[in-house]
Amino acid sequence: MRLVVIAAAIGAVVALVGTPLLIRLLARHGYAQAIRQSTDDEHYPDHEAKRGTPSMGGVAIIVGVLLAYFGTHLIVWRPLTPSGLLILYLMVGLGLVGVADDYLKIFKQRSTGLRARTKLIGQGLVAVSFAYLSVQFPNSDGITPASMAVSFLRDSAIILPMGVFVLWTWFLITATTNGVNLTDGLDGLATGAACASFLAYVLIGVWQYGQSCYLSTATTSCYATANPIDLTIVAAAAAGATFGFLWWNTSPAKIFMGDTGSLALGGGIAGLAVFTRTELLLPLTAGLFLITTISVILQVGSFKLTGRRVFRMAPLHHHFEMLGWPEIQIVVRFWIIQGLCIGAGLALFYAEWVVS
Numbered sequence: 001m002r003l004v005v006i007a008a009a010i011g012a013v014v015a016l017v018g019t020p021l022l023i024r025l026l027a028r029h030g031y032a033q034a035i036r037q038s039t040d041d042e043h044y045p046d047h048e049a050k051r052g053t054p055s056m057g058g059v060a061i062i063v064g065v066l067l068a069y070f071g072t073h074l075i076v077w078r079p080l081t082p083s084g085l086l087i088l089y090l091m092v093g094l095g096l097v098g099v100a101d102d103y104l105k106i107f108k109q110r111s112t113g114l115r116a117r118t119k120l121i122g123q124g125l126v127a128v129s130f131a132y133l134s135v136q137f138p139n140s141d142g143i144t145p146a147s148m149a150v151s152f153l154r155d156s157a158i159i160l161p162m163g164v165f166v167l168w169t170w171f172l173i174t175a176t177t178n179g180v181n182l183t184d185g186l187d188g189l190a191t192g193a194a195c196a197s198f199l200a201y202v203l204i205g206v207w208q209y210g211q212s213c214y215l216s217t218a219t220t221s222c223y224a225t226a227n228p229i230d231l232t233i234v235a236a237a238a239a240g241a242t243f244g245f246l247w248w249n250t251s252p253a254k255i256f257m258g259d260t261g262s263l264a265l266g267g268g269i270a271g272l273a274v275f276t277r278t279e280l281l282l283p284l285t286a287g288l289f290l291i292t293t294i295s296v297i298l299q300v301g302s303f304k305l306t307g308r309r310v311f312r313m314a315p316l317h318h319h320f321e322m323l324g325w326p327e328i329q330i331v332v333r334f335w336i337i338q339g340l341c342i343g344a345g346l347a348l349f350y351a352e353w354v355v356s
Contacts, residue, residue, distance in 0.1 A: 003072055003229065004202060004236040011068035011240025019060040019248045023255045026054035053253055056102045057245065058261020062095045064241030065234070065268075072233055082137035083145040083227035086130060087234045087271045093126035094177055094267040098259035105258070123174050123263070131169035134274065135162075141214065143226045151277035153352040154223060169274060172282065176273075177266030179289030182296055182315045184262045187251035189317060189331045191242050193288045193338040194265040198239035200285045200342045201272040204349060205232030208276060211353065221353055223277070231275055238268050251328050281349065287341025288334055292316055 069088060073080055100122065101114040114122075134146035148165040149155035160168060184190035209229045213222035225231070242265065248254045257265075266289070273282045283290050292315045299314035311319035320330045 001206070003076060003078075003233050004206065006075055007068045007072040007233045007236040008202075008240035008243075010071045011064045011237040012244035013240075014067050015060050015064035015241040015244030016247055017244075018063060019057060019245055019255060022057060022060050023054055023248065026056060026255070053256060055106055055256040055258040056099065056260050057249065057255040058095060058098060058102075058257040058259070058264055060255075061238075061241045061245050061257065061261050062092060062264050064244060065091065065237045068237030068240060069234055072237070081139075081227040081230040083275050084230040084234050086134055086145055087231070087268060087275065089133075090126065090130045090173070090267040090271045091238075091264040093130070094123060094173075095260050095264035097122035097126065098261065098263040101259040101263075120174065123177060124170060126267070127170040127173040128166055130173070130271065131166040134169070135165070139226055143224060145226050146274050147224075147277060149277075150279065152280040153349055154277050168279075172274065172279060173267055173270040175293065176270035176282065176286055176289060177263045179286060179293045180266035180269070181259060181262040183289050183292045183317070184257060185315060186317050186321075186327050186331050187253035188246055188249050189334055190262055190265070190289075191246045191249045191257060192331070192335050194269065195239050195242040195246065196335070196338050196342055197269045197285050198235045198242065198272075200346060201235035201269075201276060202232055202239060203346060204276050204278060205229065205235055205272075207350075207353075225276055228276070231272060234268070235272055238265070251331065278349070281345050284341045284345030284348070287345070288338035291337070295319070 066088065069084060070080075072078070097114075097119065101119060104114060131146075135144045135148060138144050146169070147155050148160045148162065150158040150160060150168070180190050180194060183193060205225075205228050208223040208225045209232065211222050212228060213224050245257065245261075249257060269286055269289075270282070273279050273285065278285070295311060295316035296314045298310045302308055302310045312322035313319050317330050317334060321327065
């Protein structure tokens, strides 16, 4: 637990102190994201008050995670592991794709940022390289950071060929990153929900470490995760950094995380799911992001097939904005939904261990 507290504390302090410095730097140069304007054909929620708010705040989150992870290892003089470094690689790599997207939004004042195909290619290159590297670097027991078995609460008997495993990992990462990106439409919404997801992986990592097959005498209910305590450090660092950033990102937001933050956070959540062998638990540990994504799919699919919209506007949180709900009310209620999803996921995780 000492490692968890140190990592979370460093991440929170760095983000809490570093974000206002980033705000001043971005504001001084006028680096603010373009705001969509309503037209006769398309109506958007009134976000005029957000005009001029700096974006690209995800830089503070990423820096907080990196300093927390490496700082924790330096303080306790603990060796780095491939598992932890690969999660950081995934977050930084996807964060750089987000930087390119935010650059177009800020400097070119193009609210849509990168073209969808270009963004997917960038995400794909990072995700595919991560997937390949994740089954390298076996530890002393021959266990690699990831397993090519499909997992729910632990590895199943379904072993994927290398090519299929890479595609499966790419899908999980792309789906999660885009889910966080779509959810990042109201002040603090995606930040708070992501913080809750990382806290869930802190609990999962601590439990897997305590019940590790290399520490426990149990043979049926132990976990064969390669480096559970290091994954816990990463999750705690990310939870702390998002928590610290939330102070400045909550309504009324002083800064937006931008795609720099949303893609990095989504990658971190997906990477932790793969490495903790809880891939199919993602619909619960990232429940709000899945619900948001489904709302967009339903909206687009319905409009293309029938010419009618399911919601007044997608993603789902904008639908409630159009109904007149206050922004803070939507955010808090959606956080509650995320909490319920995560609670259900953790209950399943623990229940499986009890009966196994």
